[in-house]
Amino acid sequence: MFDPTAVAVVGASQTKGKVGYEAMVNAAEFDGPAYPVNPSGSGTMFGEPFVDSVADVDDAVDLALLCVPGPAVPDVLDECGAAGVGAAVVYASGFAEAGEDGERLQATVVERANEHGIALLGPNTSGFVVPESSLRCSFASGVDEIPTGNTAVVAQSGGVALVLAFQTRRQGRGVSATVGLGNRANVGFVEAIEYFDGHEGTDAIVLHVEGTDDGRALVETCRDVDTPVVAYKVGQSDVGEFAESHTGALTGDHALYEAGFAQYGVPTVDATDHLLDAAAALGDSPTPDGPNVGVVTAQAGPGIIITDRIQRAGGVLPELTAETRDRVGDILPGITYADNPVDTGRPMPAFGEIVTAVAEDDNVDVVLVYELFEQALGFPVEALDGLAERVDKPVLFATEGIEADLAEDRAALEAAGVPVFETPERAAEAAAVLARYARSHGEGVDAEVSADV
Amino acid sequence: MFDPTAVAVVGASQTKGKVGYEAMVNAAEFDGPAYPVNPSGSGTMFGEPFVDSVADVDDAVDLALLCVPGPAVPDVLDECGAAGVGAAVVYASGFAEAGEDGERLQATVVERANEHGIALLGPNTSGFVVPESSLRCSFASGVDEIPTGNTAVVAQSGGVALVLAFQTRRQGRGVSATVGLGNRANVGFVEAIEYFDGHEGTDAIVLHVEGTDDGRALVETCRDVDTPVVAYKVGQSDVGEFAESHTGALTGDHALYEAGFAQYGVPTVDATDHLLDAAAALGDSPTPDGPNVGVVTAQAGPGIIITDRIQRAGGVLPELTAETRDRVGDILPGITYADNPVDTGRPMPAFGEIVTAVAEDDNVDVVLVYELFEQALGFPVEALDGLAERVDKPVLFATEGIEADLAEDRAALEAAGVPVFETPERAAEAAAVLARYARSHGEGVDAEVSADV
Numbered sequence: 001m002f003d004p005t006a007v008a009v010v011g012a013s014q015t016k017g018k019v020g021y022e023a024m025v026n027a028a029e030f031d032g033p034a035y036p037v038n039p040s041g042s043g044t045m046f047g048e049p050f051v052d053s054v055a056d057v058d059d060a061v062d063l064a065l066l067c068v069p070g071p072a073v074p075d076v077l078d079e080c081g082a083a084g085v086g087a088a089v090v091y092a093s094g095f096a097e098a099g100e101d102g103e104r105l106q107a108t109v110v111e112r113a114n115e116h117g118i119a120l121l122g123p124n125t126s127g128f129v130v131p132e133s134s135l136r137c138s139f140a141s142g143v144d145e146i147p148t149g150n151t152a153v154v155a156q157s158g159g160v161a162l163v164l165a166f167q168t169r170r171q172g173r174g175v176s177a178t179v180g181l182g183n184r185a186n187v188g189f190v191e192a193i194e195y196f197d198g199h200e201g202t203d204a205i206v207l208h209v210e211g212t213d214d215g216r217a218l219v220e221t222c223r224d225v226d227t228p229v230v231a232y233k234v235g236q237s238d239v240g241e242f243a244e245s246h247t248g249a250l251t252g253d254h255a256l257y258e259a260g261f262a263q264y265g266v267p268t269v270d271a272t273d274h275l276l277d278a279a280a281a282l283g284d285s286p287t288p289d290g291p292n293v294g295v296v297t298a299q300a301g302p303g304i305i306i307t308d309r310i311q312r313a314g315g316v317l318p319e320l321t322a323e324t325r326d327r328v329g330d331i332l333p334g335i336t337y338a339d340n341p342v343d344t345g346r347p348m349p350a351f352g353e354i355v356t357a358v359a360e361d362d363n364v365d366v367v368l369v370y371e372l373f374e375q376a377l378g379f380p381v382e383a384l385d386g387l388a389e390r391v392d393k394p395v396l397f398a399t400e401g402i403e404a405d406l407a408e409d410r411a412a413l414e415a416a417g418v419p420v421f422e423t424p425e426r427a428a429e430a431a432a433v434l435a436r437y438a439r440s441h442g443e444g445v446d447a448e449v450s451a452d453v
Numbered sequence: 454m455f456d457p458t459a460v461a462v463v464g465a466s467q468t469k470g471k472v473g474y475e476a477m478v479n480a481a482e483f484d485g486p487a488y489p490v491n492p493s494g495s496g497t498m499f500g501e502p503f504v505d506s507v508a509d510v511d512d513a514v515d516l517a518l519l520c521v522p523g524p525a526v527p528d529v530l531d532e533c534g535a536a537g538v539g540a541a542v543v544y545a546s547g548f549a550e551a552g553e554d555g556e557r558l559q560a561t562v563v564e565r566a567n568e569h570g571i572a573l574l575g576p577n578t579s580g581f582v583v584p585e586s587s588l589r590c591s592f593a594s595g596v597d598e599i600p601t602g603n604t605a606v607v608a609q610s611g612g613v614a615l616v617l618a619f620q621t622r623r624q625g626r627g628v629s630a631t632v633g634l635g636n637r638a639n640v641g642f643v644e645a646i647e648y649f650d651g652h653e654g655t656d657a658i659v660l661h662v663e664g665t666d667d668g669r670a671l672v673e674t675c676r677d678v679d680t681p682v683v684a685y686k687v688g689q690s691d692v693g694e695f696a697e698s699h700t701g702a703l704t705g706d707h708a709l710y711e712a713g714f715a716q717y718g719v720p721t722v723d724a725t726d727h728l729l730d731a732a733a734a735l736g737d738s739p740t741p742d743g744p745n746v747g748v749v750t751a752q753a754g755p756g757i758i759i760t761d762r763i764q765r766a767g768g769v770l771p772e773l774t775a776e777t778r779d780r781v782g783d784i785l786p787g788i789t790y791a792d793n794p795v796d797t798g799r800p801m802p803a804f805g806e807i808v809t810a811v812a813e814d815d816n817v818d819v820v821l822v823y824e825l826f827e828q829a830l831g832f833p834v835e836a837l838d839g840l841a842e843r844v845d846k847p848v849l850f851a852t853e854g855i856e857a858d859l860a861e862d863r864a865a866l867e868a869a870g871v872p873v874f875e876t877p878e879r880a881a882e883a884a885a886v887l888a889r890y891a892r893s894h895g896e897g898v899d900a901e902v903s904a905d906v
Contacts, residue, residue, distance in 0.1 A: 017829050093789070093798065141828035142855040157754025162825055166853045167876065210757060237764035239757050245790050246753035271878040272758070300699035301610025301633075304663060304692050305725070311690035336546070337698050345546065372615055375594035376470050400619045402595040423620065425724040 001087035001119050001187070002130055002177060002195060004062035005032050007137070008054050008085070010076050011067030012036030012045055019091055019139045020067035023127075026136035026143055033059060054083040063087045065137050070094040070105055070123065074112050081116025088113070089137050090123035096183050097124055097245055110185045119191070125182025126158030129165065131174060132201055142166065149174025151279040152196035154189060155208035156181050157246065160272070164208065168276050171422070172414070176201040188212065190221045197225035204283030206275045207231040210243050215257060219264040228282040228437060231268045232275045233257045265440030267433045277426050278433040280419040285394030289443040291435035292318040294364035295341035296355050298348075298371040302424040303341045306370060306398075309425050313432030314439075315366070317341065324361040328354055340364075347374040352383025359391045365438060366394045368431045370424060373401030379409040385416035394434050398427030454540035454572050454640065455583055455630060455648060457515035458485050460590070461507050461538070463529055464520035465489030465498055472544055472592045473520035476580075479589035479596055486512060508536045516540045518590050523547040523558055523576065527565050534569025541566070542590050543575035549636050550577055550698055563638045572644070578635025579611030582618060584627060585654055595619065602627025604732040605649035607642060608661035609634050610699065613725070617661065621729050624875070625867070629654040641665065643674045650678035657736030659728045660684040663696050668710060672717040681735040681890060684721045685728045686710045718893030720886045730879050731886040733872040738847030742896040744888035745771040747817035748794035749808050751801075751824040755877040756794045759823060759851075762878050766885030767892075768819070770794065777814040781807055793817075800827040805836025812844045818891060819847045821884045823877060826854030832862040838869035847887050851880030 009027050013020030020038070027034040028046035035057045041050030051057055054064055054076075064085045066076055070092040080088055095106035106123065113120040121128060127138040131148040138158075146165045151173070155161035158180025165178035176199060179192055189212060196202045205227050212218055222229040235243055236254045261268045269275050293315045297303030307317055317340045320328075328338045331353045336345035342358055344351055351371065359367045367388075371379065379399070388395040397413055398421040399406060410420050421427035462480050466473030473491070480487040481499035488510045494503030504510055507517055507529075517538045519529055523545040533541055548559040559576065566573040574581060580591040584601040591611075599618045604626070608614035611633025618631035629652060632645055642665060649655045658680050665671055675682040688696055689707045714721045722728050746768045750756030760770055770793045773781075781791045784806045789798035795811055797804055804824065812820045820841075824832065832852070841848040850866055851874040852859060863873055874880035 022829075140825065142826065142858055145855045145858075155754070157752070157757070159752030159825060160754035160758070162752075163755055163853045163877065166825075166855065170856065170875075208754070210754075234758050235761050237761050239760045239764075242753070242760060242790060242792070242794060242796070243757050245796075246757060272876050273878070299610070299612030299615075300695070301608070301613035301661070301663075302616055304610070304696050304699060305613070305687050307692045307695060308688050308690050311692075337695060339695070341695060343695070343698075372593065372612060372619075373595065376475075400616045402598045402619065403623065405595055405598075422623075423725050424616065425726070 001063060001121060002128070004087065006059045006061045007032065007034045008037050008057055008061045008064045009034060009067060010037040010054060010064050012038050012041060012050070013067070014041070014045065022139040022141065023065050023067050023091070026138055027065060029134045029136060029144060031133045035059070035061065054079050054085055061085050063137070065127065066090045066092070068092065073123065074108050077109065077112040077116060077118060080118060085118065087119040089121045089125065089127045090185070091125060091127060091139060093124040095123045106183060106185065113186055119187050120185040121179070121187045122182040123185060125180040126162055128177060128179040130177045132176065145169065146178065147174030148176070150176055150201060150203040150283045151276065152176045152199065152202040152205045153178040154181065154192045154196070154205060155179065156210045157208060158182055160208045164206070164272055164276060167272060171276065173276070173280055189218045193221050193225060193229065197227045202227060204279040205229045206279045209233045209257065210235060210246065215260055219260045219266065222266045223264040229266050230275060230278040230282065230433060231261050231266050232270070232272065233268060267436040269429065269433065273426060274429045277421055277430040281394060281396055281430040281434050282437060284417060284419045285388060285434065286392045287441055288365040288394055288434050288438040290365040290438050291316050292363055292365045293431050293435060294320065294358040294361055294367050296358050296367070296369045297341050298344050298346055298351060300336065300343045302370045303343050305424040306368060306428040307341055309428035310432050310435070313429055315432040315435035318363040320358065320361050321363055324357050327357045331357065347371050347377045349377065352380025355380060356383050356387060359387055359393060359395060364393065366431055366434045368396045368398070368427055370398045370427065373399055373406040375405055379413055381409060381412040381416060384413060384418050388417060396421065396427060396431055398422065398424060454516060454574060455581070457540065459512045459514045460485065460487045461490050461510055461514045461517045462487060462520060463490040463507060463517050465491050465494060465503070466520070467494070467498065475592040475594065476518050476520050476544070479591055480518060482587045482589060482597055484586045488512070488514065507532050507538055514538050516590070518580065519543045519545070521545065526576065527561050530562065530565040530569060530571060533571060538571065540572040542578065542580045543573060543638070544578065544580060544592060546577040548576045559636060559638065566639055572640050573638040574632070574640045575635040576638060578633040579615055581614070581630060581632040583630045585629065598622065599631065600627030601629070603629055603654060603656040603736045604729065605629045605652065605655040605658045606631040607634065607645045607649070607658060608632065609663045610661060611635055613661045617659070617725055617729060620725060624729065626729070626733055637665070642671045646674050646678055646682065650680045655680060657732040658682045659732045662686045662710065663688060663699065668713055672713045672719065675719045676717040682719050683728060683731040683735065683886060684714050684719050685723070685725065686714070686721060720889040722882065722886065726879060727882045730874055730883040734847060734849055734883040734887050735890060737870060737872045738841060738887065739845045740894055741818040741847055741887050741891040743818040743891050744769050745816055745818045746884050746888060747773065747811040747814055747820050749811050749820070749822045750794050751797050751799055751804060753789065753796045755823045756796050758877040759821060759881040760794055762881035763885050763888070766882055768885040768888035771816040773811065773814050774816055777810050780810045784810065800824050800830045802830065805833025808833060809836050809840060812840055812846060812848060817846065819884055819887045821849045821851070821880060823851045823880065826852055826859040828858055832866055834862060834865045834869060837866060837871050841870060849874065849880060849884055851875065851877060
């Protein structure tokens with residue numbers, strides 16, 4: 001599915017705006033060949049001639065993108081099976097989300113897919129995108145601009161898969177893949193999570209969950225994989241009927257999901273931006289040993305917001321050791337506030353040294369730095385370069401200012417492996433996710449978690 | 454203070470990096486004259502010669518920016534008073550936030566200011582910025598890039614005043630002013646809110662509150678002004694000691710503040726981005742009559758997130774009238790979901806007509822539209838242009854996509870007076886603030902609110 005050598009677009013069309021056209025446009029950019037399949041088609045698309053059936057493609061096709069109406073799907077799957085196609089995406093809706101007839105049709109589709117050993121994504125999805133190989137199995141526009149990153153997005157909704165991918169782009173990040181599961185015919189959360197756990201380019205997995213029939217398998221999978229997983233369960237209030245009409249799933253008991261994720265060591269968040277921030281923090285950082293966050297800020301106001309937010313979200317602001325407090329006092333006599341958070345009052349040349357002192361504090365498991373950009377001083381890039389690796393702790397950075405002014409320094413920080421965040425609250429939420437993750441995955445807690453389960 | 458004819462920078466300096474230099478650089482861009490004052494200074498700065506004292510400026514100075522150490526402030530205020538200066542900003546720290554000696558110094562400063570009839574912003578602040586008149590009374594870099602908007606930011610922390618102003622820029626908005634109150638010597642929340650209520654360029658006021666001695670006066674002022682006010686109270690968890698070291702104020706009982714704001718009809722939010730989103734929604738929209746939100750979405754997944762979030766944040770998704778449901782069904786036979794939210798399944802040419810139908814529904818007080826950008830279709834700019842005014846209801850829009858692709862359509866929507874938001878959650882929070890605001894400010898509820906009070 002996610003690493004094919006050749007792709008066929010079944011129902012490819014030369015009519016702009018049609019799913020079969022948009023999907024072909026996106027698929028044509030794939031590093032490998034993309035073949036248009038449509039008995040009504042004539043001529044070529046992107047240099048490849050139309051053929052009547054997947055079976056007529058000379059090449060061995062691994063993945064078929066089905067841009068055909070729902071009722072046509074079972075027959076196309078038979079053709080795919082006969083041609084040895086191992087994976088298919090079904091974009092059409094009108095399946096389990098659309099009442100009894102749709103449910104019957106979906107059952108047929110799943111049966112055929114299983115019979116032929118076809119992994120089937122969807123139906124009722126916008127598909128998926130793997131930017132690194134320019135594999136864009138989606139009919140949405142703009143997916144060619146999604147950059148490569150190290151977060152795999154696994155969303156129940158195809159729309160949300162795109163929302164998240166476009167958001168990572170706005171944050172200057174990207175995705176290793178973004179996948180919309182849709183109705184989860186035979187590729188669901190479990191299959192996707194397991195795949196991306198073994199995927200070289202993926203360092204964190206984020207889940208958008210509306211509801212699933214087998215919550216237990218989901219949380220067990222999250223626990224068993226090595227890659228950090230963060231979940232966003234929607235539907236705390238009653239959105240039942242509308243949600244069911246969407247991907248054919250009930251949103252279920254929200255509290256039960258939250259408790260299940262917590263018990264199995266999966267941090268949860270409550271917004272799309274927080275989800276992606278959490279992935280950046282987890283994917284780009286060493287695993288923290290515990291929930292103790294050391295905060296260094298150049299401005300008190302954002303520092304208070306951060307402190308408040310970390311504490312409310314399950315993190316702890318420990319006292320710094322006497323040694324660190326002395327060290328901070330030596331570096332910056334008359335410092336505004338030398339406990340945790342350390343507040344330097346303004347950005348200053350010694351800022352990097354202060355961050356280093358806090359990062360080296362034995363009481364601190366995670367470091368979060370906040371600094372409004374000041375042109376004359378910039379960010380302490382040199383001090384932060386390699387710091388996380390050396391102290392084996394996550395070091396997060398948050399800032400605000402004029403984008404063009406701070407772009408160079410921000411890029412330098414990110415190149416040095418320091419995740420950068422945009423608002424005090426979002427940075428604090430990311431630090432708190434690290435704190436919560438550490439409670440189940442930090443040094444020496446493995447035994448405890450297993451016992452809980 | 455906020456509308457001077459001439460400004461003096463006391464303690465102006467030619468040494469880069471010093472507050473007196475940075476403040477002079479920013480002040481020099483003011484539409485009126487900015488005079489450098491420093492007995493140690495020589496030559497000119499930005500064409501104006503140094504003078505020894507405010508009294509030596511030929512022009513009538515209205516506003517003095519005090520870039521001098523704390524202990525020098527009382528004498529400088531005397532000079533200002535003698536010269537007839539009516540307002541001053543004190544940047545220095547070391548006052549009420551810094552223990553007993555500082556408290557005494559602040560008491561002296563307040564006494565002198567009051568004696569001379571000087572409105573004093575600070576001490577311990579980064580100052581303020583009024584972009585429209587290029588009045589940048591701040592030592593921070595980048596403030597010259599803050600665009601003019603219709604939101605007045607009144608922040609207890611000078612740092613947060615900048616955080617918020619820079620954020621509005623990133624959102625393509627701006628501020629009518631951003632003010633950091635600092636220690637609130639004799640210009641506090643009440644004075645600032647009253648001023649901006651009468652300020653022509655201000656359509657919404659946002660507050661960042663850590664704590665204040667007179668919470669009652671604050672909420673009463675919020676109730677009495679005509680301009681919508683939204684508040685962000687920080688310090689739900691225990692940040693007492695650090696907060697006190699910041700602006701000399703205890704964060705106080707968080708729940709009491711929240712209840713007070715609610716009782717006096719001031720919506721509160723829980724993050725800087727939500728605060729600015731709320732201001733955009735309130736400042737750019739007609740006052741809604743009630744809390745009923747009609748949601749139109751082109752993708753179900755974000756629609757579910759939005760529905761869930763609005764309901765949790767105090768909004769209501771009413772049933773649409775039978776007439777509207779019929780109308781929607783006529784426009785789009787076989788629509789994915791025709792209740793509230795209305796889900797069209799994909800962007801489509803009829804999308805604007807659907808939005809119009811929902812906006813005209815008598816059950817709906819606020820309209821929120823979500824649409825992932827699709828290149829071939831764009832946004833329904835024509836249908837939304839003037840719609841809010843015509844139906845006399847707020848119409849909000851949220852989207853996601855490749856910025857460059859959607860920039861033109863987004864700008865067209867904003868030019869048509871439609872506030873645009875970036876994530877489903879942020880759009881929903883903004884709609885919910887409108888809903889909560891309507892509960893106390895909507896048609897016919899005035900009497901009720903007065904009775905409550």
